[in-house]
Amino acid sequence: MSFKKRLKPLYENPPQRKPKTAKKPKRKRDPFYSSYEWKTLRYEVLKESEGRCTLCGRSRNDFSVDGITKLNLTVDHITSRSVDPIKELDKENCQILCTDCHEAKKVNDNTDFRALG
Numbered sequence: 001m002s003f004k005k006r007l008k009p010l011y012e013n014p015p016q017r018k019p020k021t022a023k024k025p026k027r028k029r030d031p032f033y034s035s036y037e038w039k040t041l042r043y044e045v046l047k048e049s050e051g052r053c054t055l056c057g058r059s060r061n062d063f064s065v066d067g068i069t070k071l072n073l074t075v076d077h078i079t080s081r082s083v084d085p086i087k088e089l090d091k092e093n094c095q096i097l098c099t100d101c102h103e104a105k106k107v108n109d110n111t112d113f114r115a116l117g
Ligand SMILES: [Zn+2]
Pocket: 053, 054, 055, 056, 057, 058, 097, 098, 099, 100, 101, 102
């Protein structure tokens, strides 16, 4: 077998490159959520919550409604920052919600669940 013939299969079947996948455009992180002021406030609110959702009372050890993922706790702005940015660092405007409750609460819903407990 000649040298060329031995190389031929390689030319016919060049190594396949991975198809380029369309990258999701990265969402710009809101610098507010990485600010020292917010992190400090968030920490205080989480500490005082005893690790439970204000609305449903579940903790990070409980499962989400999908039964697979564990819940996360979020510090929710009762009145959304987009509605009233002045209250974004107001502790009285913050409550702990689990991922399920936080996803269900809409931006314009300013229910204070602490008052319902
Ligand atoms: Zn909840």
